[in-house]
Amino acid sequence: MTTRARYGQYINGRWEKPSSEQWIDVVNPFSQENWSQVARGSKQDVDRAVAAARDAFLDGQWPAMTATQRGALLRSLGDRIAEHAERLAEVESRDNGKLIAEMRAQLQYAPEWFYYFGGLADKIEGMVFPTDKADMLSYAKYEPYGVVAAITAWNSPLLLAAYKLAPALAAGNTVVLKPSEHASVSTMELADLFADAGVPPGVINVVSGYGHEIGDALTGHPDVAKITFTGSEATGKRIAGIAARDIKPLTLELGGKSANIVFDDADLDLAAVGAVTGFLSAGGQTCVAGSRLLVQNSIYDEFVEKVVSIAKAARLGDPFSADTHIGPIANEAHFQKIIGYFDIAKADGADCVLGGRVHQDSEIKDGWFIEPTVYTNVDNSMRIAQEEIFGPVLAVLSFETEEEAIRIANDSRYGLAAGVWSKDSARALRVADRIQAGTVWINTYRVVSFMTPFGGYKASGSGRENGAVAIKEYLQLKSYWIGTSGDVSNPFVIR
Numbered sequence: 264m265t266t267r268a269r270y271g272q273y274i275n276g277r278w279e280k281p282s283s284e285q286w287i288d289v290v291n292p293f294s295q296e297n298w299s300q301v302a303r304g305s306k307q308d309v310d311r312a313v314a315a316a317r318d319a320f321l322d323g324q325w326p327a328m329t330a331t332q333r334g335a336l337l338r339s340l341g342d343r344i345a346e347h348a349e350r351l352a353e354v355e356s357r358d359n360g361k362l363i364a365e366m367r368a369q370l371q372y373a374p375e376w377f378y379y380f381g382g383l384a385d386k387i388e389g390m391v392f393p394t395d396k397a398d399m400l401s402y403a404k405y406e407p408y409g410v411v412a413a414i415t416a417w418n419s420p421l422l423l424a425a426y427k428l429a430p431a432l433a434a435g436n437t438v439v440l441k442p443s444e445h446a447s448v449s450t451m452e453l454a455d456l457f458a459d460a461g462v463p464p465g466v467i468n469v470v471s472g473y474g475h476e477i478g479d480a481l482t483g484h485p486d487v488a489k490i491t492f493t494g495s496e497a498t499g500k501r502i503a504g505i506a507a508r509d510i511k512p513l514t515l516e517l518g519g520k521s522a523n524i525v526f527d528d529a530d531l532d533l534a535a536v537g538a539v540t541g542f543l544s545a546g547g548q549t550c551v552a553g554s555r556l557l558v559q560n561s562i563y564d565e566f567v568e569k570v571v572s573i574a575k576a577a578r579l580g581d582p583f584s585a586d587t588h589i590g591p592i593a594n595e596a597h598f599q600k601i602i603g604y605f606d607i608a609k610a611d612g613a614d615c616v617l618g619g620r621v622h623q624d625s626e627i628k629d630g631w632f633i634e635p636t637v638y639t640n641v642d643n644s645m646r647i648a649q650e651e652i653f654g655p656v657l658a659v660l661s662f663e664t665e666e667e668a669i670r671i672a673n674d675s676r677y678g679l680a681a682g683v684w685s686k687d688s689a690r691a692l693r694v695a696d697r698i699q700a701g702t703v704w705i706n707t708y709r710v711v712s713f714m715t716p717f718g719g720y721k722a723s724g725s726g727r728e729n730g731a732v733a734i735k736e737y738l739q740l741k742s743y744w745i746g747t748s749g750d751v752s753n754p755f756v757i758r
Contacts, residue, residue: 269286269300273457283307287300287472291357292594309439316438316468317409333435336432344456373422387738390403401744404743410437410488411427414492417446424442441471445593489511516724524682524683555675598631605636618635681700700723
């Protein structure tokens, strides 16, 4: 696999050097190797990208296309991604340290978003309203916003880009896409496919750089009409504040502290695998991590033993190795943040029954590795139960009754996802109905689809991605009145 030494900004269908003429080193989190550079963007780069997107929205090939033609273009882009899925997966794994198996699965699946929303592009229907006004016709139709600012997180840059690009483009918008500075290369590689798929210049632009340097410039740009962001709660709040100044609509997918609830009538072996999936898949670096495990008292010790046994056997190592279960933490700053929670947990009185330390292995000389970590005797008021750690750390809590489980699960400022494990379908559905979360998995965990809406309650965000409802996030409704009588009404009285 070869990659470029440097990736500039992709603006108006061309690669350009950053106006700052500065670059950000790209570090492989497994080997600590500086293997590439991406542009360190500036406000000037953002201005050029937004101008290109604005011009493409107003003039040229894009607004001249029919919705059916836009759909065909999206399906073509999906085909290009499918053709290059293996290479894109390799780049992303090298960029953020996630398992090549995980990245391969995501990149093989990502084209489905472009096929699905490509099919929806020409099925956006308006409506005709009944009216109590004589001799009047009233109807409405949906229109795109214009320029969409799309900002993705470092844990799954290309899948998250698919979440945003496919519905935004299907709706007729143009996009300025900004990946995280911690994992930009795979998105830059994706940009190479746009022209080949037939995307007109300016319809999709990609700018890289530090969030604090270009994030405000992008989200606050007067020609950006809509913002979609996936990332931390803190950054989401900042973006929401900027958007509020110009009343810009937002789709926000933010943090989570998901409760994974196991009742005593569950299939304990299945639930134990689900619990490990909840906190160790992607090394815990996923917004839907089931990092709060709620276990009924009667099975608490037995179930914790099962979870610890599976987690203890997880192999850490090279994300490109087929027998690796957990790769490195994606970047050093986050690595240090996770380590800091070990002292916090100890000070709060939690018991560490597994891990709680940096992984030491003679075969892994470099890399930011943290051992699978399980804390028991956790109270829901502890910081490890309330704050998103975003790493391989599990807080295990106990409960006695169904009501108590629901109370603990909802006692969080987050509400992105949850899990319920029980053989009693009535109980499982009853509990799921009362959990304040945008997604609830029952007797499974961490399943997503381009067809199913995804998003959060409370501080976990607003709006929805995926599913047919997602395209409405990128459309605004215009109402029309047509007078048919030909009469002149009283100009001084509302009709």
